[in-house]
Amino acid sequence: MGVDYHRTSRRPEFADLPDEVCRLLASVAGSPVAVARPSVTSGFTGAFAAVLELADGRRVFAKAAGPAAPHARVALPQEASVLGRLDRVAGRLTAPALIGAGSTTVPDRTTGTDDVTGADDTGADGDLWQVIVLEAIDGRMPGIPWTEAEVALVHDTCRALAAVPPAEVAAITTSSLATDVGGDPVARATLDELAAGTRAWPAHVTPLPAHQTAQVAALGHLAGELLEGEHLVHSDLRPDNLLLDTSGRIRVVDWNWVTRGPAWADFVGLWPLMARDGIDVAALAESSPLTRDADPEAIDAFLAVLAGYMLTHAGHPAPPPPTLAALRDHQRLLGQLCLDLLATRRGWS
Template structure:
């Protein structure tokens, strides 16, 4: 019996995190040591993201507020990601709208990351014109400051990241007509599967000299009280085309009825961009999202990860199908 098709994902309610009080005492001590002041009070853990690792804001005895991420071995994905995020944040060029790196380190088998606290909300519930403009401006600032990518930040390329066995397996099944679409996936996929697979393969040639976030979703953005957007969760950074991050946000905007064609037409990020390359990126992400939809979430991740994956598959397919006349 197939699982029911998930509704749109509320990215504000996707994690299952421990509270500050339940963390080991040595983690509490490590946060105070790294911050330079003991923790006086902790807010409730955030409910965004897809893991069971700790993430939340704390107030220090000296009056400052910091955002704490902490992961033990029960959330192995996050444990490794925190070290990568610290490395990236320490090397990002000035001017990129990213949180301040306050400190990071290990405490026994836990990894701890301290960031400057950002007082903001997640966009996209639903997307408003002001939130779209804020996200667009953040992507423009990122592209300006991150092009060319600094030589001091050793990261891979988007093309390398997309050379993924899961993507290849799903693309092959689509090309051969053996892929079984789950409930809720558009029916035209059965007829257009070979074309989708072919377009997705073109993503192997995606190149660019810009830093790209690589995982820009609504829950990796915060819009502050002044209306500016900040990009968070920096553990998938690679080099690629400057238009790539904004393109990753467009399908969900279009899913909610926004005119993303008008945004693309006026955005400097798409000046000179090859529409076929944009379609190749949309296609390969759609194929990636179609992969392993029925598999259990990775260790330490919540079931909402697969719900997100299902929604992203539908949204990317819808935008790509419209652009190519498939739907």
Template structure:
């Protein structure tokens, strides 16, 4: 087995969120009315990278609802994400392992979304065979259902991954053009900037194909329930593009777990129509995106987001370097300088 690398902070301990009692009284009253009874227990989510409220709320009679909430004035981007997620989840095909929306409410200058509560946990790192098998099996079901998405879902005007790639994911080309400082790359990758630019440049063309992709498939957006079934959360980044893109972002942590991520990618049904170099192309793009995001400076998100972006970028580059036959990078020693002229990339929290 290859060497194992773990993130600096566990994925189930990255969030910094308000407690139920810290929300405005008017919002708590409105949410309580939707719940149908007073909140007897509130279990705040510890995974994720936003500062939005997120918790399983339980009433005295045992009914449980997962509630997300954000301030309209101070967290407008989160409000927009939650509203889009509600619309997406309401239109996803029936039977998929995704939480379903129950209600939305606006009160006291806040917006709240109520979802079915999934009785689950974040997968363990390093990945266990059971958790990984459940996640890959569940995603195969989702990818098959979204290969030909329902018209009502497409009608939401979902973004195209090809456009997102051109606008916000391809960053090595900015480094090569001198519009971004060159990251302090490890041995074996320091002279590979031309190859990184060439590889990432193919992503927009490849991303023109496919049905729909989750767009932000990471370990912390997966929950494994007591029966061993994997559930997929946080659908605000769904986009039109190939499902194999999701697999690359998910399997970065499989590579970090010392597993044969190449074989896991190649053997998944979502990669059946992937171009031969789709994995390398996506790893190149994601490594640049994550490493430049990590150097973007202060953020209103979790204080752990920059270190996680850096770690994830290092793992993506390590995986790519191994595949390309470059000298093996040393994850954990990669550093980046401050972002320069181009505006900081969107942080997918």
């Protein structure tokens, strides 16, 4: 079981966007669009995402989401808000620079209306679209597969995130990993149902023995308490949300779900994929200043509740286009790898 993180989505091209959205992107970018590059094929939404070459010679990365990509339509203004606060408070870290964001309502041509005022979703006045324009970053996705050198670079980036002073973190986000992930009732219910035998294990995920599944469920219920922390957590680090730029620096993108939690959370969240690629994460746990003094039970609780989160939807049918079936592949893979790492850490295998 594997996922090609370069090929996980099918997105519209610039030419497919409504005229109102194209005009808004040019306005937010500050120049007309001269050339639109093909949309990227990474990520898990069907929103538009591509490099735009502008008439003034600049290159930007633009994203746009309408009613066909409701998850992204919520995420884009969130990302703009977080990036704006990062730029002011934490010096942006390695996040892309925010150029601008905006929204527009596209008239419903089926009714002939041209009234684009007053609509906040999809209705009689038309469809709401959200856009964001960012710095374009030249680089490649790390972790395909993970190498020791790339792990070291990502580790340094995670240390920089965790080093943001708590007062600055509080100005960036008020949410909590302990609540949002550790306290997720759906993820914990999934683990409980697997332990009780009332939920089927998803296809291609190896079932654990009953006593081990019960331990995973118990760990998941500890996560709400053990994931408390005041450090900055990106909360969605995956290979496709990281770029190794041409200067050799890791850049972190897609800051939609930034939260507060333990200093080690982002780095540990990458361990399942790193371990799959042969990286000795036990050695990392002992050597990294992020984890060497961390409570091992807290790390295991995080892996457990993350497995529950992934396995909740992993057995469901693939979502409708434009999202690809790779979303379910990703959920099955991460759920399996979290369980594999837990088994290793707890001596089950």
